[in-house]
Every structure is written in C-alpha cells, then in structure tokens.
Amino acid sequence: MSSSETIKIPAELLPRDGRFGSGPSKVRAEQLSALVADGSTYMGTSHRQSTVRNKVAEVRDGLHALFSLPDGYEVLLGNGGTTGFWDAATFHLIADQSQHLSFGEFSSKFATCVTEAPHLKDPQVIKSDVGSHPSAVSDDSVDTYALTHNETSTGVMMTIERPTGAKGLVIVDATSGAGGLMVDASNFDCYYFAPQKSFSSDGGLWLAVCSPAAIERIESLAASGRWTPASLDLKIALDNSRLNQTYNTPALATIHLLASQIKWMNDNGGLSFSAGRSKTSAEILYTWAEASPFARPFVEKPAYRSNVVGTIDFNDDIDASKIAKILRANGIVDTDPYRKLGRNQLRIAMFPSIDSEDVASLCACINFIVGNL
Helix, strand or coil: CCCCCCCCCCHHHCCCCCECCCCCCCCCHHHHHHHHHHHHHHCCCCCCCHHHHHHHHHHHHHHHHHCCCCCCCEEEEEECHHHHHHHHHHHHCCCCCEEEEECCHHHHHHHHHHHCCCCCCCCEEEECCCCCCCCCCCCCCCCEEEEECEECCCCEECCCCCCCCCCCEEEEECCCCCCCCCCCHHHCCEEEECCCCCCCCCCCEEEEEECHHHHHHHHHHHHCCCCCCHHHCHHHHHHHHCCCCCCCCCCHHHHHHHHHHHHHHHHCCCHHHHHHHHHHHHHHHHHHHHHCCCEEECCCCHHHECCCEEEEEECCCCCHHHHHHHHHHCCCECCCCCCCCCCCEEEEECCCCCCHHHHHHHHHHHHHHHHHC
C-alpha cells in the first residue's frame, strides 16, 4: 500500500492542464498572450478614454451576440462581483417583495441579503434539499422572482423558465452558469454574473443582461427617491454602461481577459459552442462516476446535474480529501469540495475553457490513485 506522499501519477495519465477549480477558473493561454500583446498600450491607461471604453464596448456587444439578445436588452456592468450585485438588487430591482429559490450556499445568501434589507418585505423563500432544486410559484404579491442557474456549492443546475402566470421580474444568478449553460433570454429580465467562471477572467466585476422591463424597474425605483449608495446604484451603473465605462475604476486586465473569452466563444459558434464543450465534459465525468465501484454523482437526478460544476461522492472507505491532496501534489489542483457542504466528495469544474480530454484524464488519474491507496 502506498502513502499519499509517494504516489506519483504516470505522466501519460496526467491532463495537459491541471486546473479544475470552480473559480477563479482556468484562463486560456491565448487570453494571456492577447493581454501581453496589448499591455503597453492598454494597461495603465484611463478607463474614461477610448482605449478601455472600446474594450468595454467589445464586451457588451459580444455578450449581446453570445446570448442572442432581443431588441431592447442591455448589458450593464459594475464593480463588486455578484455579492455586490445582490446588494444593488435590493435597491433598484426588487420593488417590495421577492421570491427566492434556495437550494445551496449561494442561492440562500441572496435570500438572506434581501431579508436583512429594512426597506423590503421579508421575501418568500422556497427551499429544497441540497442536491435538488425547487420550483418557483406564481404569486401576485411578488414583484421579483430570484432564480439561480447553477448552484456552485452543490453542482445543481436548473432550466431557466418564467413561472407560469408570473407578472414580476425574473432575475437569475448566473455566476457559474453564464457562458457554460444554454439559456433563452426571453425567459429572464436580468441575468447577472461575474467573469471568473465560464468567462475565464478575474472576479471583482459584475455583469447584468437586462430586459426592457428590468431597465424600466431600475429607472422607476431610482426616480422614486429610494436612498441608494452610489456604488450600488443601478441607475448610475446603467448610465455609465451606456457610455461603455464603470462608475468606479475597474480592473483593466479583467475586462481584457473577459473580452478575449467572449470573442473566442462567438468566433467558434456562440453559446451552443461554449455550452456544448461543458456538456461533453459533464457526460464524460458522470458516465465515469456511474460506472465506478467507489464513486457516484452526488446529484441523483440526471437533469439536475450541472454541466459546469460536477460534484462526485466517494464511498466511506475512500478519503476524497486524500485524493484531492495527491492530485494537487501531481499538479492537478482545486478539486476540493465546497467546504460548508461537508461531504466526502470532489468538486470538479467543467467550464468551457477546460478541455474535455483533460476531464477524461482526471478520471483516469483518480482511478490510478484509488488503485494505489
């Protein structure tokens, strides 16, 4: 029996790239090369001038094409990441009462954020056990339905659809789903995300694809006199986005990496291409886990299993944390489970930048490790 310190995975089994983290995610070499090529004229320049504003316009136009947005939809962006956007949404998207689907760490955090907002009614919260997701229920008292496209903590994805008969806005946390999962823009009013997952960039920025109804809500709540900190004011973000800039200075490298990734997606076929890469990787991972004598998909219902973040449980006699440690020692990193879930499992990202062949290699490496423990 080998100890974890002495298990060396044969080179022929190793993936070409060992990054499988759920965020920050793998950045393609081509993105870094493009940033270096533009570095001396782009980095360290004013975000109010054309050099950076043209790159922001590239991001906004690229997302418009990627998501095949209908007329009237706009792309907003601002500093702070998804957590910051939750706070902004309490001021300028939710008018009075929201309904939240809670089925993991991040979907529950937004519900908590709204509950603590003193100017809003307590939200309706529909919960389900981790490993599944609930469904929204139409209610005339609800003006905003808060959905989550992919629950990063558990590896559960859901199809984005408007609740039957719902009159309120449908806003979707798409942080780990956007770009890696298919979505129809007609089914949402605000699809918001950060770029450190499928878009292979860094955090600290939020982007929100907004329908005309969401734009009207932002403008009407701003006009209502509701006090809002300027950094969380979506009307300010809207006005600045239309100028292809952010209210505060953004991280320029983040925007450049993001623009490169969006271009790569669109040049190769758009959302069907990028989501298709993730779907192929997911099929490889779950087929392996279902056939394994020692592992199985954590999410039992196949339709709920995420194509971008896979969670794999292990038998009790197999220590998943030891597998993750051995993988890291061999250059395969960030396969650890979400800490608060507390399961004997690995969490494996399958964002579009991750090659499906590398997912297959990872499965072979796990087999090798278990065979030597």
